[in-house]
Amino acid sequence: MNRDRVEKLIRELLVEFGEDPQREGLAKTPERVAKSWEFLLRGYGADLKQITQQAMFTQDTNNMIVVRDIEVYSLCEHHMLPFFGRCHIGYIPRGKVLGVSKLARIADAFARRLQIQERLTQQIARAVMVSIDAEGAGVVIEARHLCMMMRGVEKQNSLMTTSSVLGSFHSSGATRAEFLALIGKGRYD
Ligand SMILES: [Zn+2]
Numbered sequence: 471m472n473r474d475r476v477e478k479l480i481r482e483l484l485v486e487f488g489e490d491p492q493r494e495g496l497a498k499t500p501e502r503v504a505k506s507w508e509f510l511l512r513g514y515g516a517d518l519k520q521i522t523q524q525a526m527f528t529q530d531t532n533n534m535i536v537v538r539d540i541e542v543y544s545l546c547e548h549h550m551l552p553f554f555g556r557c558h559i560g561y562i563p564r565g566k567v568l569g570v571s572k573l574a575r576i577a578d579a580f581a582r583r584l585q586i587q588e589r590l591t592q593q594i595a596r597a598v599m600v601s602i603d604a605e606g607a608g609v610v611i612e613a614r615h616l617c618m619m620m621r622g623v624e625k626q627n628s629l630m631t632t633s634s635v636l637g638s639f640h641s642s643g644a645t646r647a648e649f650l651a652l653i654g655k656g657r658y659d
Contacts (some may be wrong), residue, residue, distance in 0.1 A: 471512070493579030510545060513582030521575045522601035524566065529567045531569040534645070536560040536652040540574050546586035546617050547575065555629070557581075557591075558653040559598060562638055562645070573598070575598040587613055587632045595634035606638030606651045 480500035484491040487630045491500070540557040557577050561568075568576075580593040595609040619626055639646045 471504075471508055472480050472604055473504050473508070474582040476507065477501055478562060481502060499503075500540055510543075511582055511584070513579045516579035516582070516649055518576070518579055518597060518601070521572060521579060522597070524572070526572075527567050527569065528565060528601060529563065529656050530565065531567070532562055532564065534562050534648060534652065536649065537570055538653050540576055540577050542581045542590070542611060542613065543589075544581040544583070544585045544590060544613075546615060548605070549617035549621070550584065551615070551617040551620065553585075553587060553613045553615040553630075553634055555611060557594065558610045559594065560608070560609075560639070560649040560652065561598050561602075561607040564603055564605045568598065576601075587615075587630055592631040592634045600638045604637060604643075606645060607642065608635045608637060608639040608646065610650075610653060610655065611632065 477500040477651065480503045481491045484499065489496060491497070529641060532565070536558065537560075538556075538558045540559065542557045543552060543554045543555070546553050555592060559573050559577070576593050576597050579626045580590050580597070591609050593612075595607050598609070599607040610631065612629050612631045613631055617630060635646055635649075639649060
């Protein structure tokens with residue numbers, strides 16, 4: 471991201487809003503917004519291989535591993551407004567496990583981009599699956615979208631839930647049910 475160019479564009483945007491970009495409160499806004507976007511969109515520069523390889527451990531287990539309530543903050547690609555909530559990740563390893571903090575970093579690498587919740591959910595599940603050649607993986611994200619809450623009518627409390635299940639989480643109803651029970655979502659049937 472070219473910081474100077476982004477700042478210039480934001481200054482132009484302020485003029486379009488009918489604002490005076492020179493006034494005291496706004497003078498440094500383009501700089502702040504540019505910095506903030508660099509942070510919020512840093513997922514584009516994330517090196518997923520590096521993230522996953524650093525914290526991969528060999529462990530002889532094929533029990534399900536579940537990490538609940540990973541906070542995710544993202545920006546919807548339709549309105550560039552935040553959506554945020556919780557991500558639950560489960561997987562069944564096949565010899566290799568991921569450190570807990572790495573699951574959060576994987577989620578972050580995909581969340582810090584312009585996204586839709588469905589794709590974000592899928593990308594995290596695939597990354598977990600592929601990086602450790604897991605037997606199966608499942609991801610559930612529950613999020614609130616400011617584009618609905620701030621713009622829409624009477625949608626203040628809507629929580630969107632998306633899920634992606636791969637491998638044995640997809641093929642086995644029992645595995646999927648175990649995952650959903652462990653994240654406190656009960657059963658499908
Ligand atoms: Zn939106």
